Amino acid sequence: MHQLIAAPYADHHLLVRPGSPRAARLPLRRYEELRTPASSVAPAWLADAARLAWDMELSEQAVNEIVLVRNHSPYGYGRASYELNLGCNYDCEHCYLGLKQFSGLDWPDRERLLHVVRDAGVLWFQLTGGEPMIDKFFPETYELAYELGMLVKILTNGSRLATARNLALLTRLRPNRITLSLYGATADAYDGLTRRRGAYRMFLKGLDAAHEAGLPLDLALIITRHNAHEADQMRAFADRYALPYREYTHMSPTIYGGAETLATQAPNHLADREPFRGCNAGHTFFHVDPHGMASICKVGRDDAIPLMTTGVEGLSRLGGVADSLMLRTGGCTGCQLSGTCRVCRPLAKVYQEAEAPLDRYCQHSTTRS
Ligand code: SF4
Ligand code: SF4
Known part of the structure; x- marks a missing residue:
C-alpha cells in the first residue's frame, strides 16, 4: 500500500501522507515527475521532503509503490462526505437524521460510488452515518477509499472502535482523523441522552482502545438539554485525554423537516452564531447519502443527483x-x-x-x- 499521495488540490498540487495532517506543496514539475518517474528509485528531493514533513525514511520500494499519484479531475472537488447508512445503535432524541433507517448500497454499487468520488477529485473524505462503524460494509468501504488515495476521516459514536477487526484495520491503514461524539461526562447523562443502557461504557472502551493505539482523535461535544449541566465536566473530560474538541449546541430540525428534535435545545446554549459569510458547498465539496444521492452538503439536500445512474458526470450540475x-x-x-x-x-x-x-x-x- 502507498505511503504518500501526490494529488491535485484546488489550483495546486500536494504531497500528503495518510494519517497525518501535514501536507507539502508540490510544484507542478515535481508532480509530473512522480506521474512519469524516470527511474524506479525515489528521487532525492522526495526523500528529503518526506524526512522534513513526516520524519520518515523512504523504504527501498519503487517510487510508484511508495507514492500514489492522483489524476487531475475536471470536476475539481477536494472534499466529500458519505453517509454509509442512516442506521444507528443509539437513539438520541436530538438526532437530525430523524428516522435513521437501516439501508444503503450493496457492495458492487458501493465500489462504483467510491470510484465516482475518487474521479470527482476528492482527497479528504469523511465517512459518517448514522453510525458508520455498524454498517456491514464499513471495513471494505474504508479500505477501498484509502486504497483509492483518499485521506479518510470518520465520524463515530465510538461504540465499535474497540473491536479487534476495526482496531487492526485503523492501525494498519491510519485514518486522518476520528471524531467521536461525546454525549455526557457520566453514564447517567450519556446513557440517558442516547437512550441506550451501557452506551457510555462502550464509548469509553472504544475511546481508550483508540487512544492507546495512538489513533488521531478529537471530540465533538454535543450539548443538549439532557447534559447541559455536565458541559464543564465534558470539557474537563476532553482535557484529561488531551484531545481537541468542538462544541455543538444548536439543535436542528430533522432532514425530513421534523421539529421533534428542537425540544432538546439547551436554552442557555443558544449563543449567537457568527454571521454567515458564504460557503463552497456544491462547488468544492459535496455530500452523498446512503443511496448514492449527491447533494451540496448534509443540510441542503434538495435537487440531489443520483450518482449511481449519472456517474461522475452528474456532478457537473x-x-x-x-x-x-x-x-x-x-x-x-x-x-x-x-x-x-x-x-x-x-x-x-x-x-x-x-x-x-x-x-x-x-x-x-x-x-x-
Ligand atoms: S435571511 Fe432574514 S429571514 Fe432568512 S433566516 Fe436570515 S434573518 Fe431570517
Ligand atoms: S449547511 Fe451547507 S450550505 Fe449551509 S453553510 Fe453549511 S455547508 Fe454551507
Whole structure:
C-alpha cells in the first residue's frame, strides 16, 4: 500500500501522507515527475521532503509503490462526505437524521460510488452515518477509499472502535482523523441522552482502545438539554485525554423537516452564531447519502443527483444546484437583514419547514417582537 499521495488540490498540487495532517506543496514539475518517474528509485528531493514533513525514511520500494499519484479531475472537488447508512445503535432524541433507517448500497454499487468520488477529485473524505462503524460494509468501504488515495476521516459514536477487526484495520491503514461524539461526562447523562443502557461504557472502551493505539482523535461535544449541566465536566473530560474538541449546541430540525428534535435545545446554549459569510458547498465539496444521492452538503439536500445512474458526470450540475439553493428565497425573500444573517439559506429553509421558533435561527425574532 502507498505511503504518500501526490494529488491535485484546488489550483495546486500536494504531497500528503495518510494519517497525518501535514501536507507539502508540490510544484507542478515535481508532480509530473512522480506521474512519469524516470527511474524506479525515489528521487532525492522526495526523500528529503518526506524526512522534513513526516520524519520518515523512504523504504527501498519503487517510487510508484511508495507514492500514489492522483489524476487531475475536471470536476475539481477536494472534499466529500458519505453517509454509509442512516442506521444507528443509539437513539438520541436530538438526532437530525430523524428516522435513521437501516439501508444503503450493496457492495458492487458501493465500489462504483467510491470510484465516482475518487474521479470527482476528492482527497479528504469523511465517512459518517448514522453510525458508520455498524454498517456491514464499513471495513471494505474504508479500505477501498484509502486504497483509492483518499485521506479518510470518520465520524463515530465510538461504540465499535474497540473491536479487534476495526482496531487492526485503523492501525494498519491510519485514518486522518476520528471524531467521536461525546454525549455526557457520566453514564447517567450519556446513557440517558442516547437512550441506550451501557452506551457510555462502550464509548469509553472504544475511546481508550483508540487512544492507546495512538489513533488521531478529537471530540465533538454535543450539548443538549439532557447534559447541559455536565458541559464543564465534558470539557474537563476532553482535557484529561488531551484531545481537541468542538462544541455543538444548536439543535436542528430533522432532514425530513421534523421539529421533534428542537425540544432538546439547551436554552442557555443558544449563543449567537457568527454571521454567515458564504460557503463552497456544491462547488468544492459535496455530500452523498446512503443511496448514492449527491447533494451540496448534509443540510441542503434538495435537487440531489443520483450518482449511481449519472456517474461522475452528474456532478457537473451540482454547482448550479448550489447557487440556486443559496438564493434568499421562500421565507427569506426580500429580507433586509440577510447580509448579517447567521444561517445559510439551506439551513434557514429546514428551520422554516419545521416551523421552528424564530429565536433558533433568525434575526427577526428580535426585530419583529
Ligand atoms: S449547511 Fe449551509 S453553510 Fe453549511 S455547508 Fe451547507 S450550505 Fe454551507
Ligand atoms: S434573518 Fe431570517 S429571514 Fe432574514 S435571511 Fe436570515 S433566516 Fe432568512
